[in-house]
Amino acid sequence: MIIDGLQCGHFDREAFQSLQRAGVGGVVVTCGFWEGALESLDALGLWRDLVRDNSDVAEIGTTAAEIARIGAEGKVAVILGYQNANLFEGRIRLVEMFAELGVRVVQLTYNNQNELGGSCYEVEDSGLARFGKEVVLEMNRAGILVDCSHVGDRTTLDAIEASEKPIAVTHANARSLFDHKRNKSDDVIKALGQTGGVIGCAAYRNITGDDYCKSIEAWCGMVARTVDIAGIDSVAIGTDRSHNFTAPDYAWMRQGRWTRGVQYGASAAGKPLKAPPPDWFQTVEDMNVIPGGLRAVGFSEEEVAKITHKNWLRLYEATFRPSN
Structure with a gap:
């Protein structure tokens, strides 16, 4: 089974199939980016x-x-998430x-x-605010996984x-492997590994780079180099x-709603x-080549299982349960 730490867009029956x-x-879906409370409730209603x-x-x-059971039954476990x-x-x-x-x-x-902290695109990362710390601890207590994918390194x-x-970085790569503001420093990735967190390696070309998009073996080679930084228990899949x-x-x-100007996100002018999706990932169905690609670059069967689903399930077990 594969669990994808982050996807987005307009899902429909064809997407599930x-x-x-x-x-x-299992897949973490994006229920919102900039929406406030009422709009976010609307989104949850539509997802239901x-x-x-x-x-x-x-x-x-x-x-x-539940996620393990749903996947074992051949269905897709929808994990509700927000990117803000x-x-x-x-x-x-x-x-x-x-x-x-x-x-x-x-x-x-x-x-x-x-009001919680700094983004990866700010010139100066302010770090985690007092309110941010309160929210992190409340998310711990309520059973919500803290995601720092678009968050600045200091705040992360x-x-x-x-x-x-x-915590998790559900969809990013190592900046030492592809230099982009959206990617994470080795210090962040090592800290994730030392604390039981997980990074989901992304397949979004703008933050993955053309070289790692050329073939499944090239992308899985990037995953292997990320394992060298974080450890085998802290690397998973988050295709974006x-x-x-x-x-x-x-x-x-x-x-x-915050600007009238053009913003490129992870892209840039002229792109x-x-x-374009990775050469090996032209359709959603192409994700089925990931296990074989991981084997081809030297991962054992147990390591393939950790990267494809067990690391996410271990993290979900540790974080989705409310605590008193």
Whole structure:
């Protein structure tokens, strides 16, 4: 089974069936980027409707055991997540309430600094704010995994230190392997490994680079080099694959409501609006080559299992349970 630590876009029945054919038994979906509490509730309602209408192929998973069971049954476990903390709207009590509604993964910041801490795109990373620490501890208590994928390195290290449970970088790569602001320093990746956290290696060309996108063996070689930094128990998959995105979706994702100007996100001027997928990853179904690619670069069967799903399940077991 494969668990993907992060995908986004407009899912539909065809998307779920493509994931089934790829051998994906669980996926963290993006329920929002910039939306506040009410819009985030609307998104949860739409996700519930979608999964209910496709209950033969998908089911919402809120615990590690549920996700493992859903995947074993040949369905896709939908893990509800957000790529920003705007859904809490500065209200600490909303953390617990969203957790009770099934939210299991929340990124502390998206592409901008917010009241919790600094983003990877700010010139100066402010570090984790006092409110950010409160939210991290409340997420620990409520059973929501702390995600620092778009978060600045200083804020990420602060979050690792502040958190009472291991955290995740659900979709990024090592900056030492491909130099991009969205990727993580070796210090961050080592800190994840030392505290039981997990990084999901991304397959988004803008933060992966053309060389690692040329073949499944090249991408799995990047995964192997990430294992050298973090350790075999702290590396997994977080493709950052999108479904059915159009130009307005990219504009919302990159610009939100905070600017009138053009923003490129992880892209840059002169690049296509939508980055071409890796050469080996033209369709969602192509994810089924990942286990073989990992074997081809030297991973054992147990190591393949850890990277494809066991590391995520171990982290979910440690973080999805509420604590008193």
